[in-house]
Amino acid sequence: MNAPGDALATVELCKNFGALRVLREVNFTLPQGCRHALIGPNGSGKTTLINVIGGALAPTSGKIVLEGQDITALTSDQRVLRGLARTFQINTLFPRLTPIEAVTMVVCQRRGIGASLWRSLKRSHEAIDEAYTILEQLHLDEDCDRPTAQLAYGRQRLLEIALALAARPKVLLLDEPAAGVPQQQSGEILHVISSLPDDIAVLFIEHDIDLVFRFAERITVLVAGRILCEGTPAEIAADPEVRRIYLGDEVHV
């Protein structure tokens, strides 16, 4: 179940909200460097799964394993330092900070100088340069010194990813990275994701089936809190039950 090559695995993961069983015995594995899509109808528990893996919610039962180590008891920030970063479906940014400040904050934290009261930020050139390089990768370099609140919505979506990337994750959880972005731009965001370094395993939620089939190497289908099936895009597209329950007749792959 938890092969040595797996970056992330969940074991019999359950999450209940009162009597509502949102996740039911989810056994999920994410191989190293994989681009893995999580799809499923609304309310199937996709975001809850991301929240539980990331540490924002505690599971009712089950285990979360990051690179062979049980991280179920760790807090969100401890998981980030172990190499597990996430983004949010709804922009969860720092409105009055500039992108370079926000990303430099993450870089400083990762470098272990985040708690330093006496170090001059202005003279932390290496941290600033590293943050700048990340912004460059995400085409945010021109906007690096404008307050986040003034950035166009699509740019803010990219900054979501930049903040997570600055933590140098081994596993990146993206909750609808292109949510609310016009279709022509959502391709650009997914393209940025697919060109991330190979050693980062990416789990992303995406509703646009065309994009999912274009960018995912593997797909997991979640229905009513349970994994319905998992496989390559071709396998998923051919699965009769997926077609019936989720994809309907819209599949044109």
Added chain:
Amino acid sequence: MTAIEIPAPAPATTSQERAHKVFAFASRWRWEEVAFWVAAAISIVVFPTHLVLIAQVLITGLFALSFDLLVGYAGIPSLGHAAFFGIGAYTAGLLARAGWTEPISGLIISAIIAGLAGLALSVVVSRLTGIGLIMITLGVGLLLYEAAHSARAITGGDDGLSGINIAPIFGQFSFDFYGRTAVIYTFIVVFLLYLVARRIVNSPFGLELKGIRENVRRVPAIGVPLRKRYMVAFTVSAALAGVAGALLGQITQTVALSSLGFDRSAAALIMVMIGGMGTLIGALVGAAAYMVAQDRLSDLNPVYWNFWVGLLLVLFVLFARGGLIGGVDRLVVWIRSKRNKA
């Protein structure tokens, strides 16, 4: 060389240079800061009959500044900040009464005691946000006030502590009747701590405080341990407030029960609002504006003081969210744009 030097064309700034400039700009000395400290120094020379008021403005400014670190930078609201001011004041007063009259070590011990109190409170409140924080800090402030009120044997209750004797600073400069030593001592201590606070807000830790203010939900998701940052923020802020209280106790040679009171907590909030939140210097400017106005307007008609404070607050919140500092900044931008057009 008589040849006319042709100025090299200014190199276009790259976006990477702009990235670095963001941090240099954030930590620059603003002209408001220079103006405030120069004005404070000059006023000591020019108003020899108002030295006590000047010292009190600086002390209250330091208290408001400690509050700004919490509320303006970290976005942590508190309505019980006077607790730390009072703890500092009583520590300094009780130390001196017990025979420990050396002033500077008195300040340091007061800072440590107040800082520990801040640390203890942060452990309690670090799981709370918003209204929960406001209520707990308010409650703790009131509890401490009543505790000091009833512990007459130690605190003197309603009467407070008086007759505090402080030894000369460095064994050289004794506190004189006119308050000359007191005001210079206060000026130096508050200025040095201003430099410390300035350094802190321009550090990686200071940036994380702003991150907590801007989005407390995101902060754990980028690896920042929120509880630990709360603990340090409360400790540092409380220690600075404690020094302010200790200074007041030392230079007035009395500690009043009101040093712990809710009015003082509320005044700090008002001063930071008026001066401009999250700017540090705004806290000092706000304290100066508040106290000088109080001094003048109370002379005019003491009954109306609360009316004026209320009116000012409403106007500032409605029309000048950035306070005096934000307003002046906007004015400067407006004048520059006018001049550029002309």
